[in-house]
Amino acid sequence: MSKQETYTCRIIKEGNLTAIPVPFDPKAVFGKVRAPVVVKLNDYEYRSTISSMKGKIFVPFRKSHLEASSVDVDNDVEITLVFDDAPREIEIPAVLAERLAETDAGLSKWETLSYSHKKEYAIAINDAKKEETRLRRLNKIVIELS
DSSP: OOOEEEEEEEOEEETTEEEEEOOSOHHHHHSSSSOEEEEEETTEEEEEEOEEETTEEEEEOOHHHHHHHTOOTTSEEEEEEEEOOSOOOOOOOHHHHHHHHTSSSHHHHHHHSOHHHHHHHHHHHHTOSSHHHHHHHHHHHHHHHO
16 A cells, blocks of 8 residues: 555645645655655645755645645645655657757756756746747757756
């Protein structure tokens, strides 16, 4: 049986930060504080990693997850955190793969990146609303990885 913990809490919203508090010791439940987890709430789920900052333990809760889950930050919500031992892989956006293939070390450097860095680069390209934004971000990433 997979390791998991279910509890009720209120989402933390302070300025630009939105997070789910973790009111238990993740090391005791999952074996480490920065454990990879699947977060389940309101018939919505996403993958994340438990974080710790200034003595507080929480799971980041991006604006896109807040909107997709229809969570009301003013009310308590039931949260289930499930230990996530599935491989974490990000598919490289096709346009980025093409551009990196044109460089000497681009694709090999992509493979050395952490899951989080790959995810941020992919989101930057895939979520750009304007083509000029996508191209500017693409050029910046190619320079960083070349």
